[in-house]
Amino acid sequence: MTQQDQIMAGWSLSAPGIHGGRVPMRDWSREEVDVCVVGAGASGGVVGAKLAEAGFSVVILDAGPHWDPMSDFISDEHASTKLFWTDERITGGNDPVELGSNNSGRGVGGSTVHYSMVALRAHPHHFRRRTLEGSIEDADHRDWPLAFEDLEPYYEEVEEELQIAGPTFYPWGKPRRRRYPQREHELNASANVLVRGCAKLGIPVAPSPIATLSAPHEDRPPCVYRGFCNFGCTTNAKSSILVTYIPRAIRAGAEIRGNAMVARITHDSHGRATGVLHFRKGSDELFQQRAKSVIVAGYAIESPRLLLNSAGSLFPEGLANSSGRVGKYFMVQSSEQVYAKFTERINQYKAPPPGGAITEHFNRTMPGVGFVGGYTIEVIGPHPVDFVAKMATGRGLWGEGLRREMLDYNCFSGLGMVGAVMSNVNNEVKLHETEQDQYGLPVSHVIFSYHDNDKRLIKHAREKMTEILQAAGGEDVWSDHRMAHLFGTCRMGLDPDDSVVNVDCRAHDVPNLFICDGSVFPNSTGVNPSLTIQALAARTADRICDMARRGEL
Amino acid sequence: MTPIEFLGLYPFQWLAIITAGTTLLLMIDALVGHYRRAFAYRMQYAPVITGAALVVAALLAAIFPHPPLLNQLLSWAGWLTAATGLIGFGYHFYYGIVTKPGGLKWLLHYLMYGAPILAPLGLTAAGVLGVITARGLAGGNAVFGLAMPVALFLFVTIVLAGAIAQAGILHYRGAFNNPAMYAPLTVPSLAMIASAWMALAPSTVVRAAFAVLLWMTLLAGFIGLGMHLRGLDREMGGLYVWFSNLLEGPPQGAPGLFIAWAAIGLVGIYLL
């Protein structure tokens, strides 16, 4: 038996499953599959499962492990860092992005294993920002090549699979055609603060749609409000990709290969992708997975890095990069947080972090505020280790003062924004010239600076959040700056010279290469991105099926 | 007292037993719900105490139907419980909705997650049933100015409407995750209409249909009890942590109310 055989026999046929057992599944390692998906996260899970169900042979590779919620997820902040992508990355720019826990996951389920589950649809106007907002100096935001209506059926499809628990009437965005599959969750104390404050100020506020069960669904119980959602849900109430689309993919005959870090996408002399080369845990050998089509779903830093690392004689600047746009227009969302102290106990960590309430009242371009774009205000509920760090960075507390304030941890309540950010060609992900990771691959160099518009938007949001907390009776208000969510490094567009993929997420340069994760967003929206990413992945799967039927792949 | 017996008991003895049963269900429901909120208000003990009094009075009346003193006791306990239920409704409305963040603007939310708004009125209904029963046991043919069967049919119409509404709200909250959760909205609704019909314009055809619908409602109640137990098992940890899930899962006794309300309709038919 070669080392490859040993490794494949031990790991490919099965992955760790419930209660330390193993989930039997197909082994495609020695065959050429129809589709190889890189990344088993929000997008990879959806597109992989749908294609497997449509009859394609599918293998989904993920750099991290195939988690078993019961035994792998630990209700402990510190131990849960294993869920984050913490490989070395270099940051730069005027506003360097803090990478890791707050923006990228690793392992089957991707970032959805530890995300906060806010499940919002983008608004129709988010897809037409350039048209509506016009050109803005130093910004290069674009309309999407598709409209909200193109994604609407896919939003519905994904919401159904994830059993989103949302309000009966949601006041913002295009009116829904169908009710949310499950009912809203009960408000937690932090959400009470938001509702109270907004009610005082006359700001509309509504129950928040979130991706965790409020009623039993199939073999998954409803949420028990432990509040450890950001460290992996041990009860399976959270509708992460790991417990929704991944089991579907396995049932349909897909292989989910954990601990498989893809180093390069290979291509033939005609410029078509032929598969991927990947490392397996415990070996420094590169294994080949042959595939008729490759779908990249590694999120907005790893996807461009993989394309750039896959440069070859036909593609000297990186795969699918004839436009030079791979890695460009990197965006985040601003997510300033504001906290206040209350006289009563809040226990902000209890229940899912979104708490159950939200306001999208400011999620539109508002007249007379001096900036374009908008933001949502959401409830947050950091656990103590996270919170103590915020107190140090946001309030400058340290030593005895910090210790004393932390004694009141249970009396703090906070709000966070999710704000649209302008796209700019100077914000980018590129390969670092000298640094390499544990596989010997060049690491990403992530450069980011805010646009003036972004700064004004953040200031506005900080003021509004402060007003709300004060109206609700909060005192000692302070704020902490954060960024969340990643976009834009393989943007979609109609013009092959100005974008990486077309409206179907198909690379302009390589006909059998697709990129369908958060990196294809041509502009950032004012809402949390996962639902849009998943809807886009669901649409891409349907488009691939159409293309295959017509023999166009 | 009406001389016809069913299984050796007179109709009003049956009503006394049903009074005891429904009160016990509602009382336990209040106990569980108020325990869950850690008896934050002292008033939360009230339904447990008055409910217990009504259960005892109703059982005594069922066993010893003749002594006037016991009849009187049942009547008093009934009025007391009915009053407690009304006060409870005020509390549930005020503290469970009005004073919550967002207040009445968030009515739908608090109907689902606040104190169950109609539960105290269920207790009021049980109290009124005790009063009607006491009257019947004492040989009265009419109550509140209505002939006994008419009074019972009107009663059944009202309580079924309440039970359907409360089940509707909570099953909506559960997103009708099992199709059986639509059951309380179907057959009992028809039984409710038939009951009103019987009260206002009785006929033999309606009566036959009503009887069938009542038996079906009764059966649905028993199935509901089983389904609620299953619902408890579908909560996190299932029956293994039955005590926590008793507090979080579907109210275990609630479907029993449909059994009780249907049985009262059957007693009413018996009395015709």
Ligand SMILES: Cc1cc2nc3c(=O)[nH]c(=O)nc-3n(C[C@H](O)[C@H](O)[C@H](O)COP(=O)(O)OP(=O)(O)OC[C@H]3O[C@@H](n4cnc5c(N)ncnc54)[C@H](O)[C@@H]3O)c2cc1C
């Ligand atoms: C703490 C946190 C909270 C969040 N909260 C919300 C929220 O409330 N609502 C919301 O909408 N969004 C939220 N998000 C964002 C959301 O999770 C992401 O936008 C979304 O998951 C991105 O989807 P994706 O498919 O592009 O990438 P991911 O879900 O991150 O999946 C990428 C996967 O690809 C794998 N991968 C990458 N490169 C390689 C490679 N070379 N080889 C093999 N595998 C690779 C990674 O291991 C990872 O598993 C949150 C994110 C975080 C981190």
